[in-house]
Amino acid sequence: MQAFTLPEFYMPYPARLNPHLERTRAHSMQWAKDMGMLDAPTPDGGLVWDEPALAKMDYALMCAYTHPDCDGPALDLITDWYVWVFFFDDHFLEEFKYSRDLTGAKAHLDHLELFMTDDPPEPVNPAETGLKDLWARTIPAMSADWRRRFTTSTHNLMVESMWELDNINRGRIANPIEYVQMRRRVGGAPWSANLVEYVAAEVPGPLAATRPLEVLRDTFSDAVHLRNDLFSYQREVQEEGENSNAVLVFEKFFDCSTQDAANLVNELLTSRLQQFENTALTEVPDLLAATGAPPHEAAAVAAYVKALQDWQSGGHEWHARSSRYMNEGAALSRPTGLGTSLAFAPGARTWTRQHAHQPVRQVGPLPVPELHMPFPVHTSPHLPGAREHTVEWAREMGMLDGEGVWDERRLRGIDLAHCAAMIHADATPEQLDLSADWLTWGTYGDDYFPLVFGTRRDPAAARACHARLALFTPEPGNPMPAPENAVERGLADLWRRTTATMPEARRRQFREAIEEMTASWVWEVDNQARNRIPDPIDYVEMRRKTFGSDMTVSLAKLARPVDIPAAVHHHRTLHELETAAQDYAAFANDLFSYQKEIEFEGEVHNLVLVVENFLGVDRFQAAEVVAKLMKARMEEFEHIAGSELAVMFDELELSDEVRRALLSHAEHLKDWMSGILEWHRRCVRYTEPELERVRQSLAPPVDFSFPPTGLGTSAARIRDAVASR
Numbered sequence: 001m002q003a004f005t006l007p008e009f010y011m012p013y014p015a016r017l018n019p020h021l022e023r024t025r026a027h028s029m030q031w032a033k034d035m036g037m038l039d040a041p042t043p044d045g046g047l048v049w050d051e052p053a054l055a056k057m058d059y060a061l062m063c064a065y066t067h068p069d070c071d072g073p074a075l076d077l078i079t080d081w082y083v084w085v086f087f088f089d090d091h092f093l094e095e096f097k098y099s100r101d102l103t104g105a106k107a108h109l110d111h112l113e114l115f116m117t118d119d120p121p122e123p124v125n126p127a128e129t130g131l132k133d134l135w136a137r138t139i140p141a142m143s144a145d146w147r148r149r150f151t152t153s154t155h156n157l158m159v160e161s162m163w164e165l166d167n168i169n170r171g172r173i174a175n176p177i178e179y180v181q182m183r184r185r186v187g188g189a190p191w192s193a194n195l196v197e198y199v200a201a202e203v204p205g206p207l208a209a210t211r212p213l214e215v216l217r218d219t220f221s222d223a224v225h226l227r228n229d230l231f232s233y234q235r236e237v238q239e240e241g242e243n244s245n246a247v248l249v250f251e252k253f254f255d256c257s258t259q260d261a262a263n264l265v266n267e268l269l270t271s272r273l274q275q276f277e278n279t280a281l282t283e284v285p286d287l288l289a290a291t292g293a294p295p296h297e298a299a300a301v302a303a304y305v306k307a308l309q310d311w312q313s314g315g316h317e318w319h320a321r322s323s324r325y326m327n328e329g330a331a332l333s334r335p336t337g338l339g340t341s342l343a344f345a346p347g348a349r350t351w352t353r354q355h356a357h358q359p360v361r362q363v364g365p366l367p368v369p370e371l372h373m374p375f376p377v378h379t380s381p382h383l384p385g386a387r388e389h390t391v392e393w394a395r396e397m398g399m400l401d402g403e404g405v406w407d408e409r410r411l412r413g414i415d416l417a418h419c420a421a422m423i424h425a426d427a428t429p430e431q432l433d434l435s436a437d438w439l440t441w442g443t444y445g446d447d448y449f450p451l452v453f454g455t456r457r458d459p460a461a462a463r464a465c466h467a468r469l470a471l472f473t474p475e476p477g478n479p480m481p482a483p484e485n486a487v488e489r490g491l492a493d494l495w496r497r498t499t500a501t502m503p504e505a506r507r508r509q510f511r512e513a514i515e516e517m518t519a520s521w522v523w524e525v526d527n528q529a530r531n532r533i534p535d536p537i538d539y540v541e542m543r544r545k546t547f548g549s550d551m552t553v554s555l556a557k558l559a560r561p562v563d564i565p566a567a568v569h570h571h572r573t574l575h576e577l578e579t580a581a582q583d584y585a586a587f588a589n590d591l592f593s594y595q596k597e598i599e600f601e602g603e604v605h606n607l608v609l610v611v612e613n614f615l616g617v618d619r620f621q622a623a624e625v626v627a628k629l630m631k632a633r634m635e636e637f638e639h640i641a642g643s644e645l646a647v648m649f650d651e652l653e654l655s656d657e658v659r660r661a662l663l664s665h666a667e668h669l670k671d672w673m674s675g676i677l678e679w680h681r682r683c684v685r686y687t688e689p690e691l692e693r694v695r696q697s698l699a700p701p702v703d704f705s706f707p708p709t710g711l712g713t714s715a716a717r718i719r720d721a722v723a724s725r
Contacts, residue, residue, distance in 0.1 A: 002326050003234040004247075004259040007266040009227070009330075010273055010347035013309045015317035018064035020072040025060040028079045035133065036126040037087045042094040049087065056323040059083050065314030066192075067307070070199040077137055078195055084130040085157070085188060088112075091127055092161055093240065100169050102162070109158050116151050138198065145205035146197060153191040160186035160572060164244045172243070175632035177583060178576065179249045180222060180537055185572065186244070187228070189221035192311065200307035201300035207293065211519070212283035213301070215538070219276035220308045222537060224315055226269040230262055231325035253632070254625075267614065268536065270350045273312065275535040280305050282526075290463075353613050354533045359602035365688055366594040366608065366619060369627035372634050375670040377678045378425035379418075382432045386417040390436045397493065398486040399444050405451055405486075406444065410694060413684040416440045422675025423668075424555060434497060435555045441490040442517065442548045448487055449521040450528065450601060457529040462522045469518050473511045476500070503563075513550035520545035524605050533604045533613045540583065546605065547589060549582035553672060562661035565652070573640060573648040574662075580637040581669040585676040587630045591623060592680040600691050634673075641666045 018024075032038055032054055040048045063079040070078070096105035114120055115131040123129040139147055163182055167174065174182065184190055197203055207213055229236075229246040236242035246268075251261035284305065288298045320330035380386070391411060394400055400408050420427075420436040427435060453462035471481050472491040476499070483489040491514075499507050520542050527534055534542070544550070568574055590607040597603035607629075611622035645666065649659050684690045 002328055003238060004262045006330050007263050010270040011313055011316055013313040015065050015313040016068035018068045018075055020075045021060060021064040023072055024075045024079050027076045028060050028083050031080050032083050035130040040126045048091050048094055062318035065317045066311040067199050068310055074199050078199060081134055081195060084134060088127045097165055105162060105165055112158055146202050150194040153194055156185040157188040157191050167243055173252050174249055176249055176253055177540055178636055183225045184221050187225040189224040190217055193217045193220055196307045196311060201303040203300060203304050204297050210287055212279055212287045215279045219272045222272045223269055223312060226265055230265055231319040231327055234326040270347050271535045274351055275538055355531060357531055357533050357604055363595055363599045366623055368591045369624055371627055372631040373674055373677055375674040377422055377674045378671055380421040380425045380427055380432050382429045383417060383421040385429060386432045386436045389433045390417045390440055393437050394440055397490040405447050413690060415683050416443060419679040422678055423672045425671055438494055438555055441494055445487050449525060453525045454528040459526045459529050462525040466518045466522050470515060473514060510554055513554055516545045517548045517551055527604055533610060536610055536614050539610045543586045544582045547586040562657055564658060567652055571648055573644045577640045580633040581673055583633045584630050584673050587626050588677050588680055591626055592686045596686050596691055600695060
């Protein structure tokens with residue numbers, strides 16, 4: 001019997017079949033034989049694959065469905081890549097996962113990477129033989145930028161298998177946020193998206209690095225992985241002893257039945273597919289217009305989007321047919337997206353919930369659940385002076401003048417110098433003043449964008465403001481324009497004071513952190529204009545930016561000028577350490593700010609609200625889920641800081657100086673989390689009396705009935721004029 005009944009899937013695109021299927025079936029079988037994949041032994045004396053097993057799995061059918069429009073030779077090559085990747089996965093399972101052989105696994109993966117170079121060694125097993133052949137056949141047709149991206153994604157899907165193996169050894173099941181992040185690295189769908197470029201069109205490098213294209217890749221990847229987890233749960237979890245599966249992760253985290261967990265995974269899968277569509281139809285056209293992409297680049301992006309859609313529908317079709325998966329009762333070849341039937345079609349409920357939120361509804365104070373915080377609070381002795389400095393600086397920048405955002409009483413009540421004194425407790429007086437000023441600027445900007453642009457539903461003006469802010473972070477010696485408001489004036493002053501002697505690489509990273517934060521404020525205005533509650537995964541990832549996590553964490557790094565190798569910045573361990581800390585702090589903010597944002601500001605950007613919407617629970621239950629996520633992220637942080645950092649040090653052979661700097665960074669993150677939590681507990685910013693005072697004496701009333709003013713709204717005004725006659 002199946003482990004659960006497969007849910008009804010949301011699939012907005014029909015599956016189509018490539019006409020070259022039969023030639024590719026014959027080719028891929030012969031290629032697997034030539035590479036030695038059909039006589040590779042297992043430790044128990046069997047074979048990883050034989051010819052009947054490979055024929056039954058039918059990877060040629062998968063590629064014919066996922067790439068329906070390419071020619072025969074391209075379909076042959078793509079299918080060979082998938083034969084290789086599935087062989088790699090099954091061979092790795094037999095050789096290392098069953099035996100829990102961490103040492104042998106690492107040596108195997110290290111040697112395999114040598115076959116993604118211009119001068120590979122002689123292969124000693126079928127995985128190496130296959131990769132050497134594929135690399136030589138693929139790379140000449142693609143650019144250096146694509147090669148770099150493909151090398152990274154191939155490296156990830158191979159090397160991050162160690163993460164899965166380590167979790168199996170420890171009997172550890174990841175938390176949902178960690179799982180989604182790591183599944184992208186180990187699951188292979190970003191690698192599939194790279195291969196889509198080979199058969200459809202290569203995305204120009206500058207566009208590939210932008211948020212809209214990254215979201216397309218990530219939503220594509222998440223949907224592919226979540227679908228695979230639903231179909232493969234029985235094989236992976238019940239038969240092979242795997243614990244890297246979203247159904248299992250949800251089952252354990254939410255303490256629910258396997259069927260309920262599967263239904264939740266399908267809801268998330270639906271949400272990710274709809275996020276893909278939203279991005280493709282709104283953000284991508286805006287990006288192409290804003291960058292002035294020439295027609296051939298715009299056409300390449302359009303072909304890439306279409307090919308990703310083909311992959312989704314074709315991948316579903318193959319999962320529903322392949323002997324590799326649990327697929328009894330799975331629907332075939334029938335689009336089930338919005339508009340294919342009545343409002344009960346799969347996906348209609350998810351879309352409706354995201355867009356049916358009533359803004360500015362009375363909710364009252366939200367009791368904050370007990371929060372797990374294992375680290376003490378440290379405070380700088382220079383706090384009193386920083387408090388007075390911050391008020392004077394804000395007044396000088398014009399933050400207390402006339403725009404209705406802050407007055408002095410509000411600024412003193414927010415007490416951002418206190419926050420700076422806890423997250424940067426070892427700062428000198430000058431460093432503390434600078435940290436407090438940056439926090440003041442970031443918080444002011446975070447209040448300014450929703451008040452000035454969000455309440456007017458004016459994302460175009462928000463984009464223009466964001467674009468101008470980039471002019472105030474120039475290279476040394478380049479001029480700045482005259483600032484026109486307090487946000488620009490504050491950034492201009494801080495940039496000059498902060499980066500005068502900063503090394504180029506660090507200055508570039510700091511600028512990126514600032515630009516990502518201000519761009520994320522535009523994203524919030526966009527969602528507010530469409531009254532759209534964000535997709536859960538998109539919210540978590542964008543929350544790190546809207547909260548200014550990278551920027552505020554970077555402030556303490558300014559006092560620790562040790563160059564960290566690029567390999568460390570790209571390593572899973574550091575990424576997971578930092579994002580776990582960032583999530584803990586940002587989620588704490590969402591708990592404390594719930595009433596402020598939902599009742600007083602009409603916001604849709606709060607994790608409690610996102611959880612309410614996704615799980616269909618009340619705010620009190622949602623708050624408990626958020627607190628549980630915070631605890632899970634904190635426990636992950638503690639594990640990484642206590643165990644995995646040392647493993648990374650040895651793996652990358654880091655110097656003693658770099659090791660000390662990274663250990664100091666981990667200690668700073670502890671102060672950062674405990675300080676931010678303590679600040680939320682003590683400042684008046686989120687208390688009901690202060691919110692009422694601000695509403696009555698400072699902020700203008702929020703009006704959600706103003707006339708539209710964007711492109712196409714003249715028709716709406718004509719309609720209203722006719723209706724009023």
